[in-house]
Amino acid sequence: MSTARTSIPVLDLSTARGADGGFRPEFLDALRDATHSVGFFQIVGYGGRPGQDQELLDTVAEFFRLPLDERLALDNRTSAQFRGYTRLGTEVTRGRADAREQIDYGPERAPLEQVPADQPYLRLQGPNQWPAGFPALEKAAMEWAELMSAVGAELLSAISASLGLPEDHFAEPFAGTPAWMGKLVHYVGTGVVPEAGQQGVGLHADYGFVTLLLQDGVGGLEVQPYGQEEWIDVPPTPGALVVNLGEMLEVATDGYLMATIHRVIAPAAGVDRYSVPFFWSPRLDAVIDKVELPADLAAQARGVSDDPDNPMLSSYGENVLKGWLRAHPQTARLHYPDLVG
Numbered sequence: 001m002s003t004a005r006t007s008i009p010v011l012d013l014s015t016a017r018g019a020d021g022g023f024r025p026e027f028l029d030a031l032r033d034a035t036h037s038v039g040f041f042q043i044v045g046y047g048g049r050p051g052q053d054q055e056l057l058d059t060v061a062e063f064f065r066l067p068l069d070e071r072l073a074l075d076n077r078t079s080a081q082f083r084g085y086t087r088l089g090t091e092v093t094r095g096r097a098d099a100r101e102q103i104d105y106g107p108e109r110a111p112l113e114q115v116p117a118d119q120p121y122l123r124l125q126g127p128n129q130w131p132a133g134f135p136a137l138e139k140a141a142m143e144w145a146e147l148m149s150a151v152g153a154e155l156l157s158a159i160s161a162s163l164g165l166p167e168d169h170f171a172e173p174f175a176g177t178p179a180w181m182g183k184l185v186h187y188v189g190t191g192v193v194p195e196a197g198q199q200g201v202g203l204h205a206d207y208g209f210v211t212l213l214l215q216d217g218v219g220g221l222e223v224q225p226y227g228q229e230e231w232i233d234v235p236p237t238p239g240a241l242v243v244n245l246g247e248m249l250e251v252a253t254d255g256y257l258m259a260t261i262h263r264v265i266a267p268a269a270g271v272d273r274y275s276v277p278f279f280w281s282p283r284l285d286a287v288i289d290k291v292e293l294p295a296d297l298a299a300q301a302r303g304v305s306d307d308p309d310n311p312m313l314s315s316y317g318e319n320v321l322k323g324w325l326r327a328h329p330q331t332a333r334l335h336y337p338d339l340v341g
């Protein structure tokens with residue numbers, strides 16, 4: 001095996017396209033290396049207003065300082081879409097509580113009136129829950145989602161081009177009502193959730209296509225590239241977003257691209273960490289076909305991870321609903337009793 005990676009690459013998205021509007025070959029080479037070998041990288045030059053990233057993190061921190069009853073007014077157990085506030089210690093990863101509280105949100109849409117029994121994931125379409133007394137949160141979070149949707153679409157075009165596919169190869173599954181997901185996360189210092197131990201969030205892969213993560217300066221995110229024992233730190237880098245690939249791209253490329261395993265170590269006692277992951281995701285009813293890779297890339301495809309605890313599905317809706325039901329058992333029992341035991 002090749003030598004272990006000890007760091008993750010940094011790419012400048014503002015240099016991705018050349019004067020003719022097409023992607024530059026050097027950028028695509030660097031991107032292909034990052035997505036194939038590590039599955040994790042950072043990008044700078046992704047746009048947005050100056051200061052928008054820090055403003056968002058500050059607004060998120062302010063929300064989590066509101067009294068618990070104001071946070072609990074947004075309790076995600078009232079939401080069949082798993083939207084709203086998750087209390088400390090109630091999210092579960094790999095059977096263990098995580099040391100984080102969070103707000104989950106997505107596109108603001110009316111729930112469907114009729115959901116076919118064989119498409120239960122369509123129940124994930126619905127409204128968000130925002131604090132009425134703190135409108136800055138919704139504003140900052142939705143503005144961020146708009147920016148991240150554009151960045152996600154651009155990166156997916158670049159990833160397609162780097163695989164020798166047309167830029168718009170994945171455009172159709174995202175057309176109309178892409179089911180992106182945003183999270184506003186507060187990690188608490190070791191000891192606040194005793195049963196979490198050191199687990200900020202337990203090891204996992206993401207479900208969708210492309211994850212774009214804004215993290216503050218505390219650190220603790222670690223990744224484990226394919227075939228490697230050693231975990232690599234993702235160092236907080238001012239002006240950067242962390243990018244990683246989700247399971248849909250691993251399935252579509254038969255493991256040429258990897259949904260790399262990652263985790264967050266809980267901050268030290270007394271320290272808080274804030275992060276904003278954004279999952280650029282297709283329509284709930286999207287089914288992703290395998291892509292036809294050029295022969296030299298196909299020869300390096302590793303097959304899809306075969307984890308009996310985590311089957312990977314080509315239906316996006318099924319894959320994401322699997323994740324929600326597992327991570328939020330209480331909400332799952334209340335709203336999906338037909339699907340959980």
Ligand SMILES: O=C(O)CCC(=O)C(=O)O
Pocket residue numbers: 183185201206213215221262263264275276277
């Ligand atoms: O907060 C982080 O740094 C990563 C969070 C994460 O991996 C997730 O929520 O899927």
Ligand SMILES: [Fe+2]
Pocket residue numbers: 204205206262
């Ligand atoms: Fe993740």
